[in-house]
Amino acid sequence: MSSLGAQRRAGLILVSTPIGNLGDLSPRSIEALAAADSVACEDTRRTGSLFAHFGIAHDPFIVCNEHTEAAASAEIVSRISRGEVVALVSDAGTPAVSDPGQRVVQAVIEQGQHVEAIPGASAALVGLLVSGLATDRFCFDGFLPRKGADRVRRIGELVTEARTVVLFEAPHRLARTVNDLVEALGGDRSIALARELTKTFEQVWRGSLADAATYCDGHEPRGEYVLVLSGATPVDTSPEALTRALRREAEGGATRRDAVETVVAMTNAKKRQVYDLALQLDFSMPD
Numbered sequence: 001m002s003s004l005g006a007q008r009r010a011g012l013i014l015v016s017t018p019i020g021n022l023g024d025l026s027p028r029s030i031e032a033l034a035a036a037d038s039v040a041c042e043d044t045r046r047t048g049s050l051f052a053h054f055g056i057a058h059d060p061f062i063v064c065n066e067h068t069e070a071a072a073s074a075e076i077v078s079r080i081s082r083g084e085v086v087a088l089v090s091d092a093g094t095p096a097v098s099d100p101g102q103r104v105v106q107a108v109i110e111q112g113q114h115v116e117a118i119p120g121a122s123a124a125l126v127g128l129l130v131s132g133l134a135t136d137r138f139c140f141d142g143f144l145p146r147k148g149a150d151r152v153r154r155i156g157e158l159v160t161e162a163r164t165v166v167l168f169e170a171p172h173r174l175a176r177t178v179n180d181l182v183e184a185l186g187g188d189r190s191i192a193l194a195r196e197l198t199k200t201f202e203q204v205w206r207g208s209l210a211d212a213a214t215y216c217d218g219h220e221p222r223g224e225y226v227l228v229l230s231g232a233t234p235v236d237t238s239p240e241a242l243t244r245a246l247r248r249e250a251e252g253g254a255t256r257r258d259a260v261e262t263v264v265a266m267t268n269a270k271k272r273q274v275y276d277l278a279l280q281l282d283f284s285m286p287d
Contacts, residue, residue: 008035008085009085009114010080010081010082010083010084010085010113010114011080011085011086011108011113011114011115011116012076012080012086012087012088012104012105012108012113012114012115012116013032013036013085013086013087013088013115013116013117013118014087014088014089014094014095014096014101014105014115014116014117014118015029015032015033015087015088015089015095015117015118015120016029016089016093016094016095016117016118016119016120016121016122017029017047017050017089017090017091017092017093017120017121018050018092018120018121018198019092019093019121019122019123019126019197019198020092020196020197020198020199020202021198021199022050022053024120024121024198025050025054025120025121026118026120028118029118029120030054030056032087032118033051033054033056033058033087033089034056034057035085036085036086036087037079037084037085037086038059038061038062038076038079038084038085038086038087039058039059039061039062039086039087039088039089040061040062040063040064040072040076040086040087040088040089040104041061041062041063041064041088041089041090041091042063042064042065042089042090042091042099042100043065043091044060044061044063046091046092047061047089047091048061062075062076062086064076064088064100064101064104065100066100069100069101069103069104070103072100072104073103073104073106073107073108074107076088076104076107076108077107077108077111077113080108080111080113080114081111081113088101088104092121092123093120093121093122093123094117094120094121094122097122097124097140097142098124098142098143098168121198123168123197123224123226124140124166124168124226126194126197126198126226127166127192127194127197127226127227127228128164128166128226128228130192130194130197130204131164131192131194131204131206131228132192132206133164133190133192133228133229133230134163134164134230134231135164137162137163137164137231138163138164138165138166139161139163139164139165139166140165140166141154141158141165141166141167142167142168143167143168143169143170144167144169144177146173151180155180155181155184155185156184158181158184158185158229158232159184159185159232159265159268160232160235160267160268161231161232162231162232162233162234163231164228164229164230164231165228165229165231166226166227166228166229167226167227167228167229168224168225168226168227169224169225169227170224170225171195171221171222171223171224171225172221174193174216174221174225175213175216175217175221177227178191178193178209178212178213178216178227179213179216181209181229182209182210182212182213185209185232186209187208187209187210187211187213188208188209188210189208189209189229189230189232190206190207190208190209190229190230191206191207191208191209191212191227191228191229191230192204192205192206192226192227192228193205193206193212193215193225193226193227194225194226194227194228195221195222195223195224195225195226196222196223197226209229235266235267235268236267237267237268237269239273239277241267242263242267242269242273242274242277243277243280243281245263245266245267246259246260246263246274246277246278246281247281249262249263250281250282250283254283255283256278256279256281256283259278259283260274260275260278
């Protein structure tokens with residue numbers, strides 16, 4: 001009897017699949033997929049090819065993608081309630097991380113049913129590790145919104161983010177995203193552009209944001225990218241530092257209102273605090 005069989009328990013098991021190199025699918029993952037009563041996946045062709053490579057037999061898959069996740073969640077909950085073990089995979093990497101699966105996990109937990117996960121490949125973590133940037137504190141921001149106010153807001157949040165930031169991006173949007181980051185954050189922050197991770201032609205480019213923009217102009221991007229961005233240098237928001245910043249704005253001819261808005265945007269300090277400090281300074285121009 002397999003180790004999984006000896007500990008069999010109805011529920012959902014999330015299984016990470018290779019992001020490139022098929023050798024990264026662990027023996028435990030293969031065993032779990034073979035032992036599951038049902039398997040939910042994004043694309044039946046991709047998962048079918050993976051199963052064929054490893055000789056894993058399977059019944060028809062439960063299709064769980066961005067369009068079917070709600071219906072798939074209900075079916076998975078129903079199957080688990082009947083005593084099944086349901087495995088969930090995405091096309092590549094860890095399910096529910098910038099891939100379908102989160103709603104499934106929530107639905108299963110809400111019904112008081114069992115959820116577990118088998119560690120495995122993650123493009124976000126692999127990209128972080130090979131970036132050469134700080135790994136002690138980092139955050140994962142996935143794909144940025146493609147346009148509109150949400151994109152502006154999300155990029156704006158990175159201005160003062162002190163942790164290393166991991167992003168995903170499609171090749172045809174890479175140059176635009178890098179240029180948007182340069183415009184919002186300046187060109188000095190360090191960034192790594194990683195593509196084809198774990199594959200034969202894996203490539204990691206490292207440099208400043210400004211140099212990354214130049215690099216993107218001269219190279220045709222291919223394959224999905226992991227962008228790893230260094231954190232912002234902590235901003236001094238002491239009253240003394242904020243007062244100095246306000247005074248510079250005043251000396252440059254800014255109104256009190258504009259100076260407050262500028263300093264708040266630069267430091268992410270509380271607007272009330274900055275305004276109170278501004279009231280103590282002489283602004284030559286009227287509000």
